Amino acid sequence: MQRTQRRVNRAIFFGVAVGFLMLALAATAVVWAFQRTQDYSERVSHTLEVEAALAELEALHERLEAARRGYLVEVDPRFTETFDSAIAAMPVQLDRIHDLISDNPGQLERLSELRDLIDRHQALLRDSITEKTAGGTSISAATILDEEDIAIVERIRALSQEMTAEERRLLVLREADERQGILVSTVVATLAGIVFLLVAAGTIWATQRTLRALAETHRELHRLNEDLESAVEERTAELQRANAEIQRFAYIVSHDLRSPLVNVMGFTAELNASIKPLNDLIDAVEEKDPEIIDDEIRFAVREDLPEAIGFIRSSTEKMDRLINAILRLSREGRRVLAPEAIDMNALVEGIIDSLRHRADELGITFTAEPVPTLVSDKLAVEQIISNLVENATKYLKPDRPGRITVRGHKQHGRVVIEVEDNGRGIDPRDHERIFDLFRRSGSQDQPGEGIGLAHVRALAYRLGGTITCESALNEGATFRLSLPMALAPQQDVKT
Amino acid sequence: MTSHQTVNIVMIEDDEGHARLIEKNIRRAGVNNAIKHFVEGTAAVDYLFNAADGPAKNGPALVLLDLNLPDMSGIDILQRMKESDSPLRRTPVVVLTTTDDKVEIERCYDLGANVYITKPVNYETFAQAIRQLGLFLSVIQVPEPEDGAN
Numbered sequence: 001m002q003r004t005q006r007r008v009n010r011a012i013f014f015g016v017a018v019g020f021l022m023l024a025l026a027a028t029a030v031v032w033a034f035q036r037t038q039d040y041s042e043r044v045s046h047t048l049e050v051e052a053a054l055a056e057l058e059a060l061h062e063r064l065e066a067a068r069r070g071y072l073v074e075v076d077p078r079f080t081e082t083f084d085s086a087i088a089a090m091p092v093q094l095d096r097i098h099d100l101i102s103d104n105p106g107q108l109e110r111l112s113e114l115r116d117l118i119d120r121h122q123a124l125l126r127d128s129i130t131e132k133t134a135g136g137t138s139i140s141a142a143t144i145l146d147e148e149d150i151a152i153v154e155r156i157r158a159l160s161q162e163m164t165a166e167e168r169r170l171l172v173l174r175e176a177d178e179r180q181g182i183l184v185s186t187v188v189a190t191l192a193g194i195v196f197l198l199v200a201a202g203t204i205w206a207t208q209r210t211l212r213a214l215a216e217t218h219r220e221l222h223r224l225n226e227d228l229e230s231a232v233e234e235r236t237a238e239l240q241r242a243n244a245e246i247q248r249f250a251y252i253v254s255h256d257l258r259s260p261l262v263n264v265m266g267f268t269a270e271l272n273a274s275i276k277p278l279n280d281l282i283d284a285v286e287e288k289d290p291e292i293i294d295d296e297i298r299f300a301v302r303e304d305l306p307e308a309i310g311f312i313r314s315s316t317e318k319m320d321r322l323i324n325a326i327l328r329l330s331r332e333g334r335r336v337l338a339p340e341a342i343d344m345n346a347l348v349e350g351i352i353d354s355l356r357h358r359a360d361e362l363g364i365t366f367t368a369e370p371v372p373t374l375v376s377d378k379l380a381v382e383q384i385i386s387n388l389v390e391n392a393t394k395y396l397k398p399d400r401p402g403r404i405t406v407r408g409h410k411q412h413g414r415v416v417i418e419v420e421d422n423g424r425g426i427d428p429r430d431h432e433r434i435f436d437l438f439r440r441s442g443s444q445d446q447p448g449e450g451i452g453l454a455h456v457r458a459l460a461y462r463l464g465g466t467i468t469c470e471s472a473l474n475e476g477a478t479f480r481l482s483l484p485m486a487l488a489p490q491q492d493v494k495t
Numbered sequence: 496m497t498s499h500q501t502v503n504i505v506m507i508e509d510d511e512g513h514a515r516l517i518e519k520n521i522r523r524a525g526v527n528n529a530i531k532h533f534v535e536g537t538a539a540v541d542y543l544f545n546a547a548d549g550p551a552k553n554g555p556a557l558v559l560l561d562l563n564l565p566d567m568s569g570i571d572i573l574q575r576m577k578e579s580d581s582p583l584r585r586t587p588v589v590v591l592t593t594t595d596d597k598v599e600i601e602r603c604y605d606l607g608a609n610v611y612i613t614k615p616v617n618y619e620t621f622a623q624a625i626r627q628l629g630l631f632l633s634v635i636q637v638p639e640p641e642d643g644a645n
Contacts, residue, residue, distance in 0.1 A: 255563075255593060255594060256563070258593045258614075258616055259510055259513070259563070259593050260510075260512075261616050262510075262512070262513060262516070262593065262614050262615075262616055262618075262621065263510065263512030263513060263516070265616060265617065265618040265621075266512065266513075266516040266618045266621060266622075267512065267516070268618070269618035269619065269622070270516075270519070316616075317617075320616045320617075331596070
């Protein structure tokens with residue numbers, strides 16, 4: 001499901017990218033086509049310009065011829081003026097043409113031939129004019145109809161025509177080229193446009209699809225959220241019921257267990273009380289007739305009975321303590337918590353003060369670092385911390401002076417309180433176990449039933465907190481209590 | 496007990512062992528009044544209210560009441576005895592039970608219990624408590640049943 005979704009997303013992204021690429025391609029094609037068209041018109045005007053220049057050259061040539069002819073017929077300085085000005089204009093015109101056709105070697109070749117011819121022709125013309133100026137008034141027909149002269153003029157015309165034709169031919173060629181180019185770019189642009197339209201349609205479709213899916217997901221999420229909330233509420237109620245049930249059960253069990261215990265202890269005591277008259281009896285009988293009492297009887301009354309009674313007593317006493325512990329836990333579980341702002345520093349200080357006397361005897365150093373204020377049930381918090389600190393004083397290592405530190409800090413909306421000692425430490429295997437009821441760790445050289453930490457954990461859970469232990473054997477231990485910054489006032493769970 | 500009639504002690508206690516231990520220790524305190532023992536609530540109520548030789552009809556009495564009974568709660572018995580129109584509303588009731596629950600204790604006194612004693616598990620304490628109760632019983636004044644009641 002997720003993988004297909006990812007593949008679809010990738011395809012959509014790819015499509016959009018292709019679409020924009022197509023758009024860029026189409027734009028390029030259009031620009032290219034436009035430039036080609038512009039090139040074409042430039043070339044047309046170029047050809048026309050060349051043609052015009054050639055025509056002008058021809059016109060100059062004609063004027064030159066005409067001026068010479070006129071001079072030959074009538075010697076008039078106006079003709080020579082025209083002749084000279086035409087001669088002067090000729091190279092300028094030739095240079096212009098040269099510039100125009102400089103990219104075409106064939107034309108240049110023709111142009112240089114033309115230039116030579118023109119030079120030769122001009123030389124001929126100038127000769128005839130010089131001749132005329134020098135020699136009288138007669139006109140030599142041979143001068144005008146000079147074979148060489150005619151040939152040159154014809155050749156000049158032919159060359160000029162050739163050049164014009166070449167330009168025309170080039171224009172036609174370029175035109176064809178141009179048309180093909182425009183066709184190609186049109187096709188490219190059209191194709192790109194079609195692809196772009198397709199991609200645009202695809203993108204719109206994909207976007208719509210995504211938006212619809214998003215809306216659907218949103219609705220689904222909303223619905224799930226609501227479901228979850230009601231499920232959580234339901235579950236909480238269930239848990240509260242179950243918890244209340246367990247509390248009631250613990251209460252009834254511990255309560256009803258006490259009843260027979262009273263009997264066991266009571267009658268044991270009665271039994272114990274009857275040992276004395278029995279003893280007296282044995283003493284009296286022994287005094288009168290030692291034969292009647294054998295060792296078995298004496299041993300039974302003086303050793304077996306007191307021993308048995310002693311074991312029954314110590315066991316029932318222990319059982320009584322255990323039952324009381326369960327009772328206390330169950331009662332604690334039923335107590336309604338009253339959240340209030342707690343000055344933790346004062347609370348820690350108070351706990352340390354209450355232990356000061358014993359601590360001084362054992363040479364323990366307490367360090368109370370600042371603990372952030374929190375809103376919780378004061379009694380419960382006090383019980384937890386005092387239990388932890390008391391444990392720390394109980395399980396120190398005798399060969400080194402005890403150091404116990406209480407500190408706290410805020411962390412993600414919770415307050416973490418640490419109780420650290422340098423005592424005998426707890427085997428990591430027992431870190432979970434020590435929080436179980438009636439379970440203890442290490443050498444059993446201290447009084448206790450294994451209730452304290454079970455109580456601490458039950459309280460921590462009730463306050464919405466957790467408690468963890470970090471320790472290694474002989475390395476001291478750190479108990480870390482994490483409590484919510486503010487405990488919500490709870491409704492009374494009546495049992 | 497200076498009344499012309501001897502005061503009967505009615506002990507409502509479902510546990511035979513407890514009953515025996517209580518009786519032993521009361522006797523040790525020098526109390527020689529008759530002790531009538533019931534293990535069930537129904538029979539006890541019947542005796543208290545209806546029996547010809549019961550406290551309602553005949554003679555002053557003092558009730559030792561356990562709260563955990565197999566057929567009913569001792570609280571129910573206490574409630575019935577202490578109702579305002581009950582002939583036994585002045586009869587002293589000593590609640591003697593294993594519960595030391597604060598709520599339970601308050602409730603019993605609210606209903607009119609005269610004394611509430613938690614049975615200590617430690618037998619020495621238990622024996623001492625009962626003996627002291629015995630001494631107490633030997634000196635308190637118990638009212639006569641109301642004439643014309645019921």
